[in-house]
Amino acid sequence: MTETILEAVKLTRDFNVGGSLFAKPKTLRAVADVSLSVQKGETLAIVGESGCGKSTLARMLMRLISPTSGHMIFEGRQIEQAKGRALTELRRDMQFIFQDPFSSLNPRMTVGRLVGEPLETHEPGLSAKQRRVKVSELLAQVGLRPEHADRYPHEFSGGQRQRIGIARALASGPKLIIGDEPVSALDVSVQAQVMNLLSDLRDKLGLTLVLIAHDLAVIRHMSDRVAVMYLGAIVEEGPTDVIFAEPRHPYTRALLSAIPVAEHGRTRHQIALTGEMPSPIDPPTGCRFHTRCPFARAECRSDVPVLRETDTEPGHRAACHFIEEIAAEAAPPAPEGGMGLTDAARARFALYGDAIAGVKIRPRSET
Amino acid sequence: MLSFILRRLLVAIPTIILISIFVFALQKLLPGDPVLAMAGEERDPETLAFLREKYGLNDPIPVQYFRWVGNALTGDLGISLRSNQPVLELIGQKLPVTIQLATMAMIFAIAIGIPAGILSAIKKGTAIDYVANVVALSGLSIPNFWLGIMLILLVSVKWQLLPASGYVPFDEDPLRSIQVMIMPAFVLGTALAATLMRHTRSAMLTVLTSDYVRTARAKGLNERRVILKHAFRNALTPIVTLSALLFGELIAGAVLTEQIFTVPGFGKLVVDAVFNRDYAVVQGIVLVTAVGFIAMNLLADVAYVLLNPRLRKQ
Numbered sequence: 001m002t003e004t005i006l007e008a009v010k011l012t013r014d015f016n017v018g019g020s021l022f023a024k025p026k027t028l029r030a031v032a033d034v035s036l037s038v039q040k041g042e043t044l045a046i047v048g049e050s051g052c053g054k055s056t057l058a059r060m061l062m063r064l065i066s067p068t069s070g071h072m073i074f075e076g077r078q079i080e081q082a083k084g085r086a087l088t089e090l091r092r093d094m095q096f097i098f099q100d101p102f103s104s105l106n107p108r109m110t111v112g113r114l115v116g117e118p119l120e121t122h123e124p125g126l127s128a129k130q131r132r133v134k135v136s137e138l139l140a141q142v143g144l145r146p147e148h149a150d151r152y153p154h155e156f157s158g159g160q161r162q163r164i165g166i167a168r169a170l171a172s173g174p175k176l177i178i179g180d181e182p183v184s185a186l187d188v189s190v191q192a193q194v195m196n197l198l199s200d201l202r203d204k205l206g207l208t209l210v211l212i213a214h215d216l217a218v219i220r221h222m223s224d225r226v227a228v229m230y231l232g233a234i235v236e237e238g239p240t241d242v243i244f245a246e247p248r249h250p251y252t253r254a255l256l257s258a259i260p261v262a263e264h265g266r267t268r269h270q271i272a273l274t275g276e277m278p279s280p281i282d283p284p285t286g287c288r289f290h291t292r293c294p295f296a297r298a299e300c301r302s303d304v305p306v307l308r309e310t311d312t313e314p315g316h317r318a319a320c321h322f323i324e325e326i327a328a329e330a331a332p333p334a335p336e337g338g339m340g341l342t343d344a345a346r347a348r349f350a351l352y353g354d355a356i357a358g359v360k361i362r363p364r365s366e367t
Numbered sequence: 368m369l370s371f372i373l374r375r376l377l378v379a380i381p382t383i384i385l386i387s388i389f390v391f392a393l394q395k396l397l398p399g400d401p402v403l404a405m406a407g408e409e410r411d412p413e414t415l416a417f418l419r420e421k422y423g424l425n426d427p428i429p430v431q432y433f434r435w436v437g438n439a440l441t442g443d444l445g446i447s448l449r450s451n452q453p454v455l456e457l458i459g460q461k462l463p464v465t466i467q468l469a470t471m472a473m474i475f476a477i478a479i480g481i482p483a484g485i486l487s488a489i490k491k492g493t494a495i496d497y498v499a500n501v502v503a504l505s506g507l508s509i510p511n512f513w514l515g516i517m518l519i520l521l522v523s524v525k526w527q528l529l530p531a532s533g534y535v536p537f538d539e540d541p542l543r544s545i546q547v548m549i550m551p552a553f554v555l556g557t558a559l560a561a562t563l564m565r566h567t568r569s570a571m572l573t574v575l576t577s578d579y580v581r582t583a584r585a586k587g588l589n590e591r592r593v594i595l596k597h598a599f600r601n602a603l604t605p606i607v608t609l610s611a612l613l614f615g616e617l618i619a620g621a622v623l624t625e626q627i628f629t630v631p632g633f634g635k636l637v638v639d640a641v642f643n644r645d646y647a648v649v650q651g652i653v654l655v656t657a658v659g660f661i662a663m664n665l666l667a668d669v670a671y672v673l674l675n676p677r678l679r680k681q
Contacts (some may be wrong), residue, residue: 097544108601122587
């Protein structure tokens with residue numbers, strides 16, 4: 001369980017924006033010096049608000065775009081420069097599930113061909129007949145019927161299309177699957193089904209999952225570890241339960257308190273963040289979060305905090321100068337109950353848990 | 368699929384009726400009395416009356432129209448005033464020449480325009496893209512007649528590589544026939560190739576940034592397959608539509624090109640007929656061209672449906 005399957009070391013990705021014949025383009029640093037490691041068999045969730053660079057990070061990990069600097073190591077191989085055969089092999093072992101199940105399937109191809117195509121590349125030895133059998137198996141695995149193979153993507157609902165996307169990702173027999181907001185384009189009722197399917201498949205096939213998400217309720221039930229991103233950098237990471245129970249970074253605390261709930265009569269104790277997320281073209285000096293942080297002080301404006309271990313559990317790290325103070329203060333101030341999680345949010349988690357309890361969900365020891 | 372084709376054919380009928388009315392009206396609206404033209408120097412009232420009676424010109428116009436349509440439906444488009452040959456026979460003689468010219472021009476345009484468009488989309492922003500665009504823009508801007516004359520001067524007169532004009536029927540000597548037709552086809556196809564290239568490029572650029580192309584890359588497919596199977600298939604729809612519409616331009620261009628290279632084709636027949644006020648021939652040609660244009664668009668619609676599974680079941 002502690003074998004590292006994918007490791008990123010100081011990954012950075014810049015984009016040039018603007019710029020014309022006469023103006024030099026500006027540099028937008030979408031991902032800044034991100035280091036993380038994914039253990040074999042675990043589910044790592046990367047969360048953050050839109051524009052924080054999580055999709056860019058996911059695409060870099062998948063090698064759909066290449067990093068400006070930094071290294072990536074997959075099963076001991078360095079992959080940031082992989083090309084040709086090495087890249088094809090990487091694609092076999094590492095697959096991607098896209099956010100939008102409508103636009104990510106080629107409308108001109110039958111489902112059978114869409115799912116069977118990776119087999120043609122990665123298992124060229126299969127005959128057409130064997131491939132059809134394999135496609136039927138893959139479709140069955142995601143809860144679709146073999147006869148669906150002859151239909152076109154437009155004949156399916158969003159949830160079914162995402163299942164097709166998952167079957168396609170599984171076709172090459174990957175060890176690691178990266179999902180870029182795999183359920184955010186779906187109805188809430190369908191989200192739970194698809195998340196369950198993913199967690200079932202992970203257990204059955206021994207997959208490692210990296211999930212990009214912004215819905216914390218989804219993450220809570222799916223992931224072993226969470227990394228929180230803000231403005232291109234990881235501000236806190238740790239075991240899911242610890243992060244949800246005892247967040248140490250002010251941004252994480254604000255995120256958790258913002259989880260909405262539909263329940264009458266509840267008072268929400270929200271930490272309201274003021275202002276917009278600063279532009280990554282011109283990030284703030286010092287701590288990236290200081291412009292919106294309720295705890296911000298003078299040194300936050302000048303010194304960049306690094307990720308460091310907190311007092312809770314090994315592996316729980318946060319990038320804040322005042323982890324200790326926040327820990328001491330954590331109990332009463334912002335969230336009621338002292339667990340960094342409002343009652344309202346907890347209620348929503350419970351609702352979400354109930355909603356998918358009917359379907360199988362991986363048992364998880366609650367703290 | 369069959370019912371779709373039948374339905375499209377039914378829709379084509381009113382269009383053809385409209386065109387026939389227009390073509391018929393053309394003859395009636397044009398100044399000049401065809402009877403006078405036919406009678407020539409003889410202005411004897413009796414002869415004129417006889418001719419009017421003979422050609423049914425005293426009947427009410429609707430009656431004349433239906434007679435003309437009835438004849439046209441049985442393949443009788445009238446008789447050329449000039450050569451006294453049946454119009455249909457004249458067209459039948461000239462049409463194969465133009466079809467050969469148009470086909471060769473289209474093959475040339477597709478063979479150059481589409482690969483160039485794909486290449487410049489893939490290499491967007493590079494030197495290849497710029498060169499392709501400049502060449503395409505030149506191809507669009509250079510007038511046919513100038514290009515034709517320059518080619519004749521260079522290739523035929525100076526280098527003596529290809530004949531400057533003439534025509535050899537394809538079934539007589541295929542090789543020679545193609546040889547003679549190369550230059551006219553090139554001239555006719557240049558603008559088409561440029562148009563096709565520009566549209567292929569923009570269609571490919573749209574498709575190449577789509578999510579499913581990204582999916583195809585994530586699958587680990589090689590780039591060739593991503594581009595040809597995933598991207599190009601989807602970019603094909605606008606290209607097919609455009610090709611059908613270009614058919615009209617092809618005919619218009621053929622008129623000019625055939626003049627330059629004195630190819631005895633359909634285009635030359637039109638020009639001659641117009642100069643000679645040979646209305647029956649002009650009418651026949653307009654009708655045949657219009658029907659051909661409708662047929663091409665029908666084919667494009669069918670191809671459209673074949674290419675796009677989303678349209679198939681409706």
